[in-house]
Amino acid sequence: MTTPHFMTAAERGRWDIYGPIHKGLRLAHGALLHRLGAADFASSPPHRLLADLRAHLALAARHLAHEDTVIHPALESRAPEAAAGVDDDHAHHKARLAVLESAIRGIEHAAAADRAALGRGLYLAFSTFVAEDLAHMGREETEIWPRLCDLFSDDELAALEMTIVASLSPADNIAFMRIMLPAMNRAERSALLTAMKSGAPPEAYAAVIEQAARPTLAPADMSHLSELGLAA
Numbered sequence: 001m002t003t004p005h006f007m008t009a010a011e012r013g014r015w016d017i018y019g020p021i022h023k024g025l026r027l028a029h030g031a032l033l034h035r036l037g038a039a040d041f042a043s044s045p046p047h048r049l050l051a052d053l054r055a056h057l058a059l060a061a062r063h064l065a066h067e068d069t070v071i072h073p074a075l076e077s078r079a080p081e082a083a084a085g086v087d088d089d090h091a092h093h094k095a096r097l098a099v100l101e102s103a104i105r106g107i108e109h110a111a112a113a114d115r116a117a118l119g120r121g122l123y124l125a126f127s128t129f130v131a132e133d134l135a136h137m138g139r140e141e142t143e144i145w146p147r148l149c150d151l152f153s154d155d156e157l158a159a160l161e162m163t164i165v166a167s168l169s170p171a172d173n174i175a176f177m178r179i180m181l182p183a184m185n186r187a188e189r190s191a192l193l194t195a196m197k198s199g200a201p202p203e204a205y206a207a208v209i210e211q212a213a214r215p216t217l218a219p220a221d222m223s224h225l226s227e228l229g230l231a232a
């Protein structure tokens with residue numbers, strides 16, 4: 001086992017380009033893994049669960065695309081080949097995502113007698129994908145992020161993140177915020193929403209609160225946002 005990487009002094013307080021989205025993906029991976037394990041595939045196809053899983057996998061694929069098109073080219077512009085290892089992980093993930101989609105389709109079209117076995121297969125395939133993605137995201141945060149901190153200023157890292165955020169459709173923005181907001185701690189959440197409230201059109205900010213924050217946060221966490229004037 002390798003030594004755990006703790007944040008060094010050079011990285012403390014730096015722009016955390018991976019942290020919030022990776023926390024959201026970890027939360028959503030775990031929630032779906034739980035639901036797949038508890039699903040009764042034999043009785044009827046769990047259509048809602050399969051639709052939610054498909055939407056989650058699409059979001060995971062878009063996250064990979066954001067890293068592929070924005071973060072990795074920037075990194076390699078200053079450190080050639082620095083993204084090679086994580087590029088390989090991404091290629092592997094994309095193959096896994098295709099396998100998962102065909103497993104979902106298989107259940108949707110299966111005879112009732114086959115559904116329990118196919119459901120188990122989907123559960124195990126997704127659990128393997130989650131395990132690989134957890135290891136991959138850990139590698140990005142402990143190996144790639146320190147390199148980004150060495151090579152880029154915080155303003156440059158923030159600009160890369162804004163390039164990604166600006167490319168999102170309103171629906172994707174809500175979908176990402178729905179997994180990120182409940183996954184972060186109060187200090188991180190209030191900092192993110194404070195920045196968003198000052199920069200986004202009021203109707204876009206209201207949509208984030210009503211469609212992403214309110215449906216996913218505990219009442220006490222919504223009250224915390226109210227106290228800070230961030231709940232509307």
Ligand SMILES: [Fe+2]
Nearest residue numbers: 064067086140
């Ligand atoms: Fe990645």
